[in-house]
Amino acid sequence: MTIREEGALSGIRVLDFTHFIAGPYCTMLLGDLGAQVIKVESPGGDSFRQFRPHVGGEGGPFLGFNRNKKGLCLDLRQAAAQEVARELVAKADVLVENFSTGIMDRYGLGYDAVAEINPRLVYCSATAYGRTGSLAARAGFDPVVQAETGFMSMNGQPEIEPTRTGPAVMDVSTGMMAANAVLAALVARTRTGRGQYVEVALFDTAVNMLGFHGMSYLVSGVNPLRFGNMSADSAPMGMFHAADGPFYIGCANDGLFRKLAEALARPDLLCHPDYATAGDRVQNRHALAQLLDGLFAASTREDWVARLQSAGVPAGVPKTIAEAMRSPEMAARGLVSRIPHPTAGEIPNVAPPFRLAGTPVVAPVAGPVLGQHTSEILSDVLAFDAGRIAALVAAGAVRQAAI
Numbered sequence: 001m002t003i004r005e006e007g008a009l010s011g012i013r014v015l016d017f018t019h020f021i022a023g024p025y026c027t028m029l030l031g032d033l034g035a036q037v038i039k040v041e042s043p044g045g046d047s048f049r050q051f052r053p054h055v056g057g058e059g060g061p062f063l064g065f066n067r068n069k070k071g072l073c074l075d076l077r078q079a080a081a082q083e084v085a086r087e088l089v090a091k092a093d094v095l096v097e098n099f100s101t102g103i104m105d106r107y108g109l110g111y112d113a114v115a116e117i118n119p120r121l122v123y124c125s126a127t128a129y130g131r132t133g134s135l136a137a138r139a140g141f142d143p144v145v146q147a148e149t150g151f152m153s154m155n156g157q158p159e160i161e162p163t164r165t166g167p168a169v170m171d172v173s174t175g176m177m178a179a180n181a182v183l184a185a186l187v188a189r190t191r192t193g194r195g196q197y198v199e200v201a202l203f204d205t206a207v208n209m210l211g212f213h214g215m216s217y218l219v220s221g222v223n224p225l226r227f228g229n230m231s232a233d234s235a236p237m238g239m240f241h242a243a244d245g246p247f248y249i250g251c252a253n254d255g256l257f258r259k260l261a262e263a264l265a266r267p268d269l270l271c272h273p274d275y276a277t278a279g280d281r282v283q284n285r286h287a288l289a290q291l292l293d294g295l296f297a298a299s300t301r302e303d304w305v306a307r308l309q310s311a312g313v314p315a316g317v318p319k320t321i322a323e324a325m326r327s328p329e330m331a332a333r334g335l336v337s338r339i340p341h342p343t344a345g346e347i348p349n350v351a352p353p354f355r356l357a358g359t360p361v362v363a364p365v366a367g368p369v370l371g372q373h374t375s376e377i378l379s380d381v382l383a384f385d386a387g388r389i390a391a392l393v394a395a396g397a398v399r400q401a402a403i
Contacts, residue, residue, distance in 0.1 A: 007034010012093045040074055084382070094182055123195065123197050146170060158226050230285060251314075
């Protein structure tokens with residue numbers, strides 16, 4: 001199998017026993033950085049393949065989290081498939097899994113077992129509540145941990161019930177945390193010569209995603225309250241209203257408020273007793289918002305955003321996903337492209353959020369169809385001959401894509 005030489009993780013082989021979002025996002029990031037990622041799926045495939053909309057018979061959401069991977073289909077209920085997995089472990093640098101607690105042990109692929117085969121292996125478990133303790137068997141789901149950790153209590157308008165985020169931010173954040181932990185373990189291995197067990201939990205990630213609100217409570221004992229689109233700590237911050245609709249301003253300090261006052265041609269606001277300091281503005285946020293809305297009503301939001309951005313004040317028009325994908329900002333960052341796909345012909349792709357000058361991210365390759373690279377992996381990585389591959393296929397231990 002060809003190793004891309006240009007990536008930061010070139011030469012690193014990752015076994016991907018993950019499904020749905022958090023685990024696949026972790027391994028996709030490693031693949032973007034040049035690692036060789038082998039996605040191992042059961043005959044039924046990653047359940048995320050079934051999520052709509054579909055393109056070329058493949059789930060669009062699945063394709064969004066599984067680029068830059070080779071696809072291997074193993075029926076791990078069979079001893080022969082488990083042996084193939086163990087042979088791959090011996091040649092891997094990283095293994096990532098997010099099964100329910102006990103599943104990998106059942107297949108003889110738990111950390112203690114595989115560490116004997118390959119002591120240099122970095123083994124990452126992306127879990128809901130950890131692999132040990134009283135919560136280990138509990139099923140986890142992104143919005144549930146948003147509710148349990150208080151994260152949901154900070155979302156939405158104060159007069160309505162707590163609101164989950166639309167996107168699965170805890171799943172994606174857990175994938176990011178897992179990728180960071182894997183990279184740290186790989187760096188440590190250069191010193192120690194040994195791999196290690198790494199665990200990242202959805203619940204723990206959600207607690208960290210509280211940001212400074214968690215620490216604010218621990219320091220003060222005062223429970224933070226949600227402020228909708230406003231901020232408990234800064235003003236003016238939130239959605240304001242021009243003649244033709246709303247737009248968002250983030251004015252988080254005195255310097256930015258000074259620039260806002262200049263853009264509005266209202267220097268008197270800087271010495272107004274209600275708005276002169278950050279504390280004054282927070283205390284009088286509603287009166288300040290009403291005043292600003294009166295000024296903004298004189299022109300369109302596009303005009304105001306252009307003026308504010310020119311003055312150095314963070315401001316933007318809220319967009320739908322469709323509008324954001326067609327926006328000048330999206331084009332300027334070059335985040336969306338189209339790449340070949342074996343059954344769809346071509347699919348869209350969203351670039352990763354990091355850029356490395358010396359070892360750039362690899363060119364995107366579409367996520368595999370189920371079992372697309374089974375024979376290639378067995379031949380190139382494990383040096384199985386055609387007869388052994390045919391026997392495994394005949395026994396149903398491995399499956400190949402019919403493309």
